[in-house]
Amino acid sequence: MFTELKKIVMPIGVSGDESGVSAVIAAEIAPYVDKVYNDALGNLIAFKKGKGKKPKKLMFAAHMDEIGFMASFIDEKGFIRVSRLGGINYTAAAFTEVIFKNGTKGVLVPEARITQRDYRPENYYVDIGAKSRKDAMRRVKIGDTCHVAPNLFKLSGSRVAGRPIDDRIGCMMLVEAAKAVKEYENDTYFVFTVQEEVGVRGAKTSAFSITPDYAVAVDIGGAGDMPSCAPLAVNLGDGIAIKLKDAMVICNPVMVGMMKEIAADRGVPYQLEILEGGGTDTCMLQQAAGGCIAGALSVPTRYGHSAVEVIDMNDVAGGIRILAGLCETKLN
Ligand SMILES: [Zn+2]
Incomplete structure (x- = not known):
């Protein structure tokens, strides 16, 4: 699974410009479904017909986009100011390597006079090594996007680290589930x-056009087992987390119950997640058109939105089995 994940982690796909990663995922999932297409907003949709006369509509969502930056101003010395795309952790983003879509590399740094306590978006700039504005503009134009360099590497045992695991791990789980379903x-x-990181926008339009009966979003969640972190009853490696609530959704008890049952039947360990903050595509799935029965799976994750997000691949494997189980369960 590490190789499959790496393939999906490496392409750039900041919010609003996900075409690169979309093409990679489309090629991966196409052999296992009936139809693959992009909608007007850029969402990638892979459809597989169910058997029987009037099957219910089941929708899974994982976001392709990642947090990143857009060049907004280039000063006379060639330093580039950037506008943020998504919830940037500026402490984590300080002094990192960034890569523009055309391959131009730079470093994202805070102004020298700024102390860590005062890290703010407007105090950051990208240094691509240019000698002047003219020199910089040969390689970067206003509106060009960049992201913190992608990476994926193995830690001890079944744990891996890198970025953007949020939410390419969910994308990989959907692809692997499509491969695993028997019928x-x-x-x-x-x-x-697309555009989850800037306000769950792609989920809104795709769910509105599909009008699912049942829906599940797959995204990263929290973990509560690091030194002095906030209390959270989710540990890395103790199983995939079935979401109960976060700041934007209360998951439907029918969906929660169904996922628990599939997990129990198939011997998949799971945990229950309650997050005080945050939100995922689930909230839009639940409210699309006339609404649907929605829930979410969260991959327990340490250090989300940093360059070193950490997950346990055993949790991921369990999550894939629940997703495949939902596909194989006749929904009424
Ligand atoms: Zn996410």
């Missing part, structure tokens, strides 16, 4: 959404 009971839509 589809429901009309199933694997949706790789």
Whole structure:
């Protein structure tokens, strides 16, 4: 699974410009579904017909986009100011290597006079090594996007680290679930959404057009087992987390119950997640059109939105089995 994940982690796909990663995922999932297409906003939708006369519509969503930056101003010395795309952790983003879509590399740094306590978006700039504005503009134009360099490497045992694991891990889980399903009971839509990091926008339009009966978002979640972190009953390696609530959603008890049951039947360990903050595509799936029965799976993750997000691949494997189980369960 590490190799499969790395393939999906490496392409750039900051919010609003996900075409690169979309092409990679489309090629991966196409052999396992009936149809693959992009909608007007850029969401990638892979459809597999269910058996029987009037199968229910089941939708999965994982977001393809990653947090990043857009060049907004280039000063006379060639230093580039950037506008943020998504919830940037500026402490984690300080002194990192960034890469523009055309391959130009730079370093993202705070102004020298700024102390760590005062890290703010407006105090950051990208240094691509240019000698002047003219020199910089040969390689970077206003509106060009960049991201913190992608990376994926193995830690001890089944743990891996890197970025953007949020939410390429969810994308990989959808692809792997599509490969694993034996027989589809429901009309199933694997949706790789855009612009989640800037306000769950892709989930809104895709769910509105699909109008699913049941929906599950897969994204990273929290972990509560690091030194002096906030209390959270989720540990890395103790199983995939079935979400109960976060700041933007209360998951439907029917979906929560169904996922628990599939996990129990198939011997998949799971945990229950309650996050005080944050939100995922789930909130939009739940509210699309007339609403649907929605839930979410969260991959327990340490250090989200940093260059060293850490997960346990055993949790991921369990999550894939629950997703495949939902596809094989006749929904009414
Ligand atoms: Zn995410």
